[in-house]
Amino acid sequence: MTAEIIDGKAIAATIRGEIKAEVEAMQAQYGKMPGLATVLVGARKDSQAYVSMKKKACAEAGITSFAHDLPADISQADLLKIVQDLNANPDVHGILVQLPLPDHIDDEEILGAISIEKDVDGFHPLNIGRLSMKRREPLFVPCTPRGCIELLDRTGVKIEGKEAVVLGRSNIVGLPVAMLLLHRNATLTICHSRTKDLPGVVRRADILIAAVGRAEMVKGDWVKPGAVVIDVGTNAVDDPTAKKGYRLTGDVDFDEVKEVASAISPSPGGVGPMTIAMLLRNTMDSAKRAVGMK
Numbered sequence: 001m002t003a004e005i006i007d008g009k010a011i012a013a014t015i016r017g018e019i020k021a022e023v024e025a026m027q028a029q030y031g032k033m034p035g036l037a038t039v040l041v042g043a044r045k046d047s048q049a050y051v052s053m054k055k056k057a058c059a060e061a062g063i064t065s066f067a068h069d070l071p072a073d074i075s076q077a078d079l080l081k082i083v084q085d086l087n088a089n090p091d092v093h094g095i096l097v098q099l100p101l102p103d104h105i106d107d108e109e110i111l112g113a114i115s116i117e118k119d120v121d122g123f124h125p126l127n128i129g130r131l132s133m134k135r136r137e138p139l140f141v142p143c144t145p146r147g148c149i150e151l152l153d154r155t156g157v158k159i160e161g162k163e164a165v166v167l168g169r170s171n172i173v174g175l176p177v178a179m180l181l182l183h184r185n186a187t188l189t190i191c192h193s194r195t196k197d198l199p200g201v202v203r204r205a206d207i208l209i210a211a212v213g214r215a216e217m218v219k220g221d222w223v224k225p226g227a228v229v230i231d232v233g234t235n236a237v238d239d240p241t242a243k244k245g246y247r248l249t250g251d252v253d254f255d256e257v258k259e260v261a262s263a264i265s266p267s268p269g270g271v272g273p274m275t276i277a278m279l280l281r282n283t284m285d286s287a288k289r290a291v292g293m294k
């Protein structure tokens, strides 16, 4: 069997088109544009690249960006002040503080200072707390986990009653995506680097979310025939034949697993574009809430 390839780029483009139409409708009806503030601290190449892609996607959809590119040695107090000023700015509907922050910054305090009405990353402890409980609605769901579920939904994959396995337990992806799968009535297993017989546990999955951050760790014989595989990993591996000297690859050995799975999202080109689309979705939803648009 060769798996259906879940084209995250195409699905994300559709969603971005939907958002663009809503932005135009908001402008026409309310004379307002949605606004996203990006806060980037330091000069990590990966974070710079992610923030730049997010700003570009905002511009294409008609969302105004408010960029704050800050030095790596900024103080906790100065960073906190910037977040507080953004909380008070009515043109800003979403605040994104790119992670990771430098070691001297207490990221828990910074993320907790973002107004929950503008927490488009969904990382505020209140939003995460609500996401983790039954029948409590967070204002925002974190972008990458929401993107994983959206990929499943838009591919027509039924989640209810399925064995879902999440490989990885990060605050940004593993834990929140597990909560979302549980809310959708999957039977859930979370596994990680200390799990005994990891291949055996992963092989239980009807739906596998690989978010462990280890290049091509999931092999063909780790996957149940017919499973649906969502690869969240983006890992740089040395490749002397590539122009940059490296290539990006997922947590899944794509060539092996595509012969076993019924559907698979590649990386790059799967979850990555969805994270950005969901950030635009959350920002648009926040702006709609702010202006009272249905």
Ligand code: GUN
Pocket: 096, 097, 098, 099, 100, 121, 143, 144, 172, 275
């Ligand atoms: N770092 C890695 N992923 C993310 C994300 O989704 N949002 C933010 N703010 N930082 C990240």
